[in-house]
Amino acid sequence: MHSNKQIRLGIIGMGKVTVQRHIPSISSINNPHVQLLAVADAKPGLAAKIAEDLTIPYAFEDYKQLLAMDEINAVSICTPTFTHATIAIDALQAGKHVYLEKPATMNETEMREVMKAAKESGKVFIVGSNGMLQNQMLMFKRMIDNNELGEVFNVSITRSYPRSADSSKRKTIGGDGISMESASHNVEWALFFLGDPKPVSVTGVGYYKYDNISIPLEQREADEVDDCSLALIQFDNGSSFMYKAMRSAAAPAEYEVSIQGDMGLIKYDVNKCYKEQSDDCIRIYTQHEAGHLSETRPLISCGKTHAAMYKHFFECIAEGKESYISNGERSVVVMKVLDALKLSMKNKGKQILLD
Structure with a gap:
């Protein structure tokens, strides 16, 4: 200061x-x-x-x-x-x-x-x-801005959590489920990496899977929220964001980010970074003029979110x-996308077009 x-x-x-x-x-x-x-x-x-x-x-x-x-x-x-x-x-x-x-x-x-x-x-x-000011996030953004990945056209994020407390299951306590809790961060990450393009359409489906019962979101009880969300967001510059999050999947905890360009790819294992396994949390693949693909694993101190x-x-x-x-302006766009995602989920995955 x-x-x-x-x-x-x-x-x-x-x-x-x-x-x-x-x-x-x-x-x-x-x-x-x-x-x-x-x-x-x-x-x-x-x-x-x-x-x-x-x-x-x-x-x-x-x-x-x-x-x-x-x-x-x-x-x-x-x-x-x-x-x-x-x-x-x-x-x-x-x-x-x-x-x-x-x-x-x-x-x-x-x-x-x-x-x-x-x-x-x-x-x-x-x-x-969370995460926007971590060293690795800023490094990814610099690489994108320096055209090291070529034209970046897609960001994909997959998250899964173990079963959690009942508070996540009720709208009055848990907000709007995993689609809000997780995507509120990850849609912002996608906008950040893609250069804040304008979202033009949102398609999503959601489920809740309590007690091993799978029920489409449109059939849920009034106060229940999704614990599995899948979405595709498309932008005016032709880029896209694909997203999957599961709160109660029969799978280990997972949090992976992929940033895809036409000349390179970043694969980022967020959980490994949080555990300070910095030698294996980031893999960067780049295509050279000769046609061969190279892989680098940068050593970086991720820092606390x-x-x-x-x-x-x-x-x-x-x-x-x-x-x-993070002055809130991007959050307006994030909430616009999440509103459309909830509407799409309630309408059996109907594509929602945005103004």
Whole structure:
């Protein structure tokens, strides 16, 4: 940071991800100008216990009490997705800088409302786009921009998770299922790598597979959400994004990214990178003029996903600048795509054309 501006942070939402990832990431930055001053969670006693355990000065059950603190000038919102828009707008209108965890909102309309509040507030607003500032992601982007892969025409991402808690199965708790939770990150990655093309069509199918029963998404109960999502997004420049995510597949955990150009291919194993197996997490294939294919495995320190984004957030506040990587504008496009994906899934994979 180039400023001595004190950042007094409050975190709203004390779930597992907050405690295991967000708070340790903030601490790891070790910035003397950043203080975690308060936490809030609607669950009785939870924020108070965490505050006591971590020696955080203030704890609240009502997030509005946290926002009312004049000492707090920045907040991180880590609550369930369906609460994001309301809390983010309240925080911006209270004059706080805002870090908003993904999925940013439930739909495009909410995202536009949050963006309107952000612009009117004049405060720093960042969507927590995990991974976007990691070393390997920036390296891939440089390679693409330097034409090292030739014309990049497709990004493909496959993710699978072990069975998880019941919270993911209900819209009122888990948002809109795996199609929202996972694709909100990965559609943004695709847009980033492809140069922010305009999406023109979305086709997707979704299922939920609880208790080994496979039921098409259009036949689900009103409050159930998908745990298997497959999608194809096409863009105005002819490029495309293919995506598959499964929460309860009978398969090992998997998270693989492929970036395909007409002269090269990047294959990125995200899970291996997170486990710091840096000698085998990235493979780059390039086609030479002589016709032969070469493979390289770059050694790179991947870094921590949340820490890099929080560091960027704090720098933007200290320097009074807008985020160049995740200021919310791309999230409007992401939510537009996800709205179309949900509509396609509800209509048996019908292709949805976008304006």
